[in-house]
Amino acid sequence: MSQTLSHEDLLKLVDGCLGQGKVVAGPTLVKPDLCAYAALRASDQLVLKDFIHPANSIKGFFFPRHEPICVYRLNGNDVELEDVDPPKTEQIIIGVRPCDAAALPILDHVFNWDYADKFYNERRENTTVVTLACTDYDDNCFCTSVGLGPAAEKGSDAMLLPLGDGGYEVRCFTDKGKALFEGKTTPSDKTGSASEGPARKIDVKWIEEALEDDYENPAWKTISLRCLGCGACAYNCPTCHCFDIVDEGDAAGGLRVKNWDSCQFGQFTVHASGHNPRANQGQRQRQRIQHKFRIYPEKFNEILCTGCGACTRNCPVALGVLNTLEALRAAAAPDTSEVG
């Protein structure tokens, strides 16, 4: 027996949670034609069909783009520091693509090795992630190439699988998922389904091997010639987690904040002396791909990529992980073009 829920009951559940003061987020039209994950004011803003992938990822609900980490007050030659606690509000994110949810267990490693980031961890604790299995995919999707898929359970507390009639089969994987749907679903003999997902496009083993001694590969330069270094790939990536720490305030005091940053920015690694170890965009592209497919797997045994394709969809010059890897593979292939 499966458990099912109609779309109307799901919307009631959303309104119920909103009524209890919880944050409920999900895919919504933030502008006409722009679907992105955002906090909802009412259930009718939730969009659960007719999109492949929202423009952004859900990482901002755990690791906000801009987050105070402490308050400082300047008082003559004295300074007062005040701890900042992340909001305790319970968060529910509904309609998450499996590739976005899968990023969470991957990010857990970096935010907890040796030093635990309480801001990330507390938000993670207070958040229930309800995924929506994919029934379609586009050219930019490559979840199946990185060991995931349209109904991958990684990082999900519960999953909605669309039924033909507009309702969902609900599968709960964790206590948080069970608590959310307890008493809301109906036993049924119907089962939801997901698409088969895109055919495998890249071989992860090949990438790891190709990146092994790849620091001086001239292909990086050719690939990145058209890169603008805008960082849209990193900001919309569910797994990119680089950040900056800066003080924002005035003569009386202010906030110390963590802000998203990106390895694609030219000043990211500049030394105080002016020397920059990654002085050109090719080196910065190499860093991003190396971090995802070699450095992170070596450290934490997980690829820092879920195949969501957001990097490519958001790239103004059609780069992104998939196209970069394909260009790298093309550069490595023996030249079979005819001479003359």
Add this chain to the structure above:
Amino acid sequence: MDNVYKPELMEVLDVHQHTADVKSIRIKFKDPGKANDFSFRVGQFGMFSAFGAGESTFNICSSSNWKDFLEFCFRKTGKVTDVLWRLDPGDTIGFRGPYGNSYPMEEWEGKNLIFIGGGIAMPPIRCAIWYALENRDKYGGVTVVYGARTVGDFVFADELDQWAEKERTRVIRCVDPGGETPDWPYEIGLIPHVIEKARIPADNAVALVVGPPIMIKFTLPVLDKMGLAAKDVYTSLENRMKCGIGKCGRCNCGPVYVCKEGPIFTLEQLTQLPQDY
């Protein structure tokens, strides 16, 4: 759960100006409990806050044997150091740390130590020199080679004389040609040449070399010629950092996070890494 990004408040005890643009600052924990609990190993670094301007990474350049205070040294070169430059005793700054690995001072016991530094790079060597000289019986000969562009560019210059007076300790100082004054009694020349001329015995020795990349590049072949193995030559990398604790994603050299697996590396380790430093 602790806030790993929140600094401890430190009181500025003393400010010392070394050159036209280099100062060192002595600080202590405002919270006596923290001061008691704190310990570090020479070679480790900290994140130092000038509130309102931000945080910067500096080596803790005092010896780990000195329990009442910490010292760090910086060149006035950006937003944070501009504010640090204006500090007076009694002012407050922030400190997080200690972070990173350290010099293997136990492993170096019984060996001859060669310290080679250029310009502003003396502070991360100075902590190890003091540590070795304070445990003098444990180490063989100590040779310090310190070069600066001009006679006005030596950092901790007064301590060079103190070191030179210690037993089995040789201090060689040099300035780049043209950087000398008429009464400069020491060497004139670039560090690699001065080392070659000094005929420093390299048997049973380890070398710690810190300085600008160009100095390191030309010094390494000389050490090789002297017979020092790559595993016995150490340096401290200074990649840009923000968190210091392996999260913010910018200090890595290929697969190695300098903030956690460094900043101290042997030449043997460095040759395995891409030139991301």
